[in-house]
Amino acid sequence: MPLEPASRFLRACYRLPVDATPVWFMRQAGRYMPEYRAIRANLSLLEIVERPQVAAEVTMQPVHALGVDAAILFSDILLPLVPLGLQLEFAKGEGPVIHNPVCTIEDVQRLRVLEPRSDLGHVLETITILRKELGEIPLIGFAGAPFTVAAYAIEGGASRDFLRTKTLMYGAPKTWHALMDKLAEALAAYLVAQVRAGAQAVQLFDSWVGTLSPQDYARFAQPYSSRVLKAAQTTSVPVIHFGTHTATLLRSMQQAGGTVIGLDWRVPLDEGWSILGPDIGVQGNLDPVALFAPLPELREQVQDILRRAGGRPGHIFNLGHGILQGTPVEHVKAAVEMVHELSRVSVGF
Amino acid sequence: MPLEPASRFLRACYRLPVDATPVWFMRQAGRYMPEYRAIRANLSLLEIVERPQVAAEVTMQPVHALGVDAAILFSDILLPLVPLGLQLEFAKGEGPVIHNPVCTIEDVQRLRVLEPRSDLGHVLETITILRKELGEIPLIGFAGAPFTVAAYAIEGGASRDFLRTKTLMYGAPKTWHALMDKLAEALAAYLVAQVRAGAQAVQLFDSWVGTLSPQDYARFAQPYSSRVLKAAQTTSVPVIHFGTHTATLLRSMQQAGGTVIGLDWRVPLDEGWSILGPDIGVQGNLDPVALFAPLPELREQVQDILRRAGGRPGHIFNLGHGILQGTPVEHVKAAVEMVHELSRVSVGF
Numbered sequence: 051m052p053l054e055p056a057s058r059f060l061r062a063c064y065r066l067p068v069d070a071t072p073v074w075f076m077r078q079a080g081r082y083m084p085e086y087r088a089i090r091a092n093l094s095l096l097e098i099v100e101r102p103q104v105a106a107e108v109t110m111q112p113v114h115a116l117g118v119d120a121a122i123l124f125s126d127i128l129l130p131l132v133p134l135g136l137q138l139e140f141a142k143g144e145g146p147v148i149h150n151p152v153c154t155i156e157d158v159q160r161l162r163v164l165e166p167r168s169d170l171g172h173v174l175e176t177i178t179i180l181r182k183e184l185g186e187i188p189l190i191g192f193a194g195a196p197f198t199v200a201a202y203a204i205e206g207g208a209s210r211d212f213l214r215t216k217t218l219m220y221g222a223p224k225t226w227h228a229l230m231d232k233l234a235e236a237l238a239a240y241l242v243a244q245v246r247a248g249a250q251a252v253q254l255f256d257s258w259v260g261t262l263s264p265q266d267y268a269r270f271a272q273p274y275s276s277r278v279l280k281a282a283q284t285t286s287v288p289v290i291h292f293g294t295h296t297a298t299l300l301r302s303m304q305q306a307g308g309t310v311i312g313l314d315w316r317v318p319l320d321e322g323w324s325i326l327g328p329d330i331g332v333q334g335n336l337d338p339v340a341l342f343a344p345l346p347e348l349r350e351q352v353q354d355i356l357r358r359a360g361g362r363p364g365h366i367f368n369l370g371h372g373i374l375q376g377t378p379v380e381h382v383k384a385a386v387e388m389v390h391e392l393s394r395v396s397v398g399f
Numbered sequence: 400m401p402l403e404p405a406s407r408f409l410r411a412c413y414r415l416p417v418d419a420t421p422v423w424f425m426r427q428a429g430r431y432m433p434e435y436r437a438i439r440a441n442l443s444l445l446e447i448v449e450r451p452q453v454a455a456e457v458t459m460q461p462v463h464a465l466g467v468d469a470a471i472l473f474s475d476i477l478l479p480l481v482p483l484g485l486q487l488e489f490a491k492g493e494g495p496v497i498h499n500p501v502c503t504i505e506d507v508q509r510l511r512v513l514e515p516r517s518d519l520g521h522v523l524e525t526i527t528i529l530r531k532e533l534g535e536i537p538l539i540g541f542a543g544a545p546f547t548v549a550a551y552a553i554e555g556g557a558s559r560d561f562l563r564t565k566t567l568m569y570g571a572p573k574t575w576h577a578l579m580d581k582l583a584e585a586l587a588a589y590l591v592a593q594v595r596a597g598a599q600a601v602q603l604f605d606s607w608v609g610t611l612s613p614q615d616y617a618r619f620a621q622p623y624s625s626r627v628l629k630a631a632q633t634t635s636v637p638v639i640h641f642g643t644h645t646a647t648l649l650r651s652m653q654q655a656g657g658t659v660i661g662l663d664w665r666v667p668l669d670e671g672w673s674i675l676g677p678d679i680g681v682q683g684n685l686d687p688v689a690l691f692a693p694l695p696e697l698r699e700q701v702q703d704i705l706r707r708a709g710g711r712p713g714h715i716f717n718l719g720h721g722i723l724q725g726t727p728v729e730h731v732k733a734a735v736e737m738v739h740e741l742s743r744v745s746v747g748f
Binding site: 211212213216217220221260262263264265266295297298315316317318321337338339340342343344347354374376 | 566570611614646688
């Protein structure tokens with residue numbers, strides 16, 4: 051940290067005192083917002099991401115509409131797979147589909163080396179635009195963690211049991227490790243490039259890692275996450291390390307790296323933080339469905355999380371996973387106000 | 400426990416010493432077996448369940464083919480919803496679909512009271528047949544836990560985010576509690592009827608409970624699971640209490656009830672057992688995908704679980720969730736042999 055930052059979000063990343071708990075939401079730009087749907091009426095997700103002005107506009111939408119304390123680059127964790135050679139499509143109502151999933155060692159050998167500036171220059175340009183437009187609001191860049199990205203690349207899309215992924219891990223470990231090696235290199239380079247372009251923090255999304263036992267996490271995922279996180283941490287910006295279903299993985303994730311650990315709602319925030327210890331920040335952890343609840347119930351759940359955080363420096367309020375389609379925008383806005391109001395009172399600034 | 404039982408499975412349920420660790424698998428009768436597929440070629444799942452001779456035959460298939468230490472009644476956790484008034488169908492490739500899901504308090508009030516002997520007499524008859532045919536092999540009956548059954552009844556099928564379920568919980572708590580009240584009564588009666596018909600143990604499946612935070616589990620699920628488990632435990636047979644993604648719910652599940660707690664693979668067995676304490680048995684917890692692994696890898700994972708169990712009485716070997724479609728039968732059979740062989744050595748009987 052070169053200078054003590056002014057923004058609540060960055061201060062909390064460094065566990066510095068704040069005037070109110072900072073709050074942002076994973077997937078805070080998206081289909082639940084009418085402004086976003088208006089843009090998506092004419093452009094696909096990938097078309098938005100390829101147009102820096104539009105991607106920047108979409109990134110800004112929740113900043114204007116909600117009053118959140120940080121912006122997160124509008125993009126997708128699977129984007130780096132395209133220049134690596136995978137044919138990615140966001141099929142309607144199906145989520146991402148990869149038409150040539152990775153199966154064999156030859157498929158892995160065929161993957162290109164990522165050169166962020168030439169391959170994903172539009173993402174870096176979006177970051178440059180955003181830094182000018184955002185002013186005091188910090189910008190978060192992000193990437194998927196090697197395990198989660200590998201699982202998409204192998205399954206060819208979403209999965210429930212991760213049968214192909216684990217069958218490859220268990221049955222063809224050399225192919226697995228070769229794939230993870232290439233992905234770790236690409237994702238590390240991508241995160242570092244985002245920081246150089248102006249991202250003031252980055253988040254590593256290991257959304258699917260909770261399908262692994264702690265033993266398998268240590269064998270098959272942790273070394274590669276660690277490589278990406280350590281590379282990101284050399285840039286001096288805060289690094290948030292997030293996954294879901296991670297109650298039994300928290301310590302291993304912390305060992306892998308990160309300035310802040312993201313928790314899902316299955317771990318009470320105080321218990322999660324005490325597993326991690328006091329020397330690290332935590333982000334989370336409202337159930338995304340709570341945003342559909344009547345406001346008094348939502349308020350109780352927000353209050354419960356703040357009470358568990360106990361006003362200790364180092365808490366960033368967020369959901370335990372991304373905002374769901376159909377979430378009422380007014381409730382999201384209300385949640386931001388509740389976090390600020392209730393943390394001002396409870397912290398006593 | 401009226402008399403000290405002879406079977407490994409029942410002995411382990413009571414934490415008595417065994418000659419080798421007992422093993423059975425959730426969903427051990429099913430599509431991965433050619434014998435089962437032969438029967439399913441002519442009958443739907445519900446048609447099998449309605450025919451006691453056929454249901455008994457399907458229940459016996461894995462006992463003959465695999466050498467497991469217990470049989471589990473071939474049935475489905477959603478079966479009791481049919482006499483309650485819900486229109487259940489197993490659509491091809493889609494899993495269960497309920498055509499008239501529960502939405503309002505009127506829908507809940509309309510639910511019938513379950514009378515197991517008249518409503519589900521075919522299930523009880525299957526149990527009677529099986530007790531004659533199984534000989535020394537104990538028979539496990541089962542039911543879904545109120546939360547998981549309610550979630551199916553509300554969502555109308557499988558779900559990822561449980562949006563309708565939680566929206567009802569948070570937004571219409573009276574409707575939720577009325578539904579859970581009716582389901583707890585029905586499921587308790589159903590389990591008790593299964594024991595009276597001859598089931599020598601029962602398992603309560605709360606497969607989806609891991610979507611709840613511990614706080615929500617305590618408010619919305621635990622009291623009803625507890626009522627069902629306590630009713631089942633009055634029968635004197637062992638009661639296995641199982642869920643997935645339960646790392647942060649284990650103590651609350653134990654408080655709700657059960658003689659044995661089922662663990663999924665995300666909690667290392669020794670850590671799960673130490674959270675629960677020594678006065679309760681544990682069941683689990685191989686990743687179902689490990690059955691697809693090459694045999695040396697499978698053997699290492701089996702060995703790891705037995706090592707974590709440490710030969711202590713009270714461990715029942717199982718998967719952390721049901722057997723997946725496409726699982727190689729030879730590997731399932733090999734896993735049974737590995738458990739017996741390796742536990743004989745490690746326990747030193």
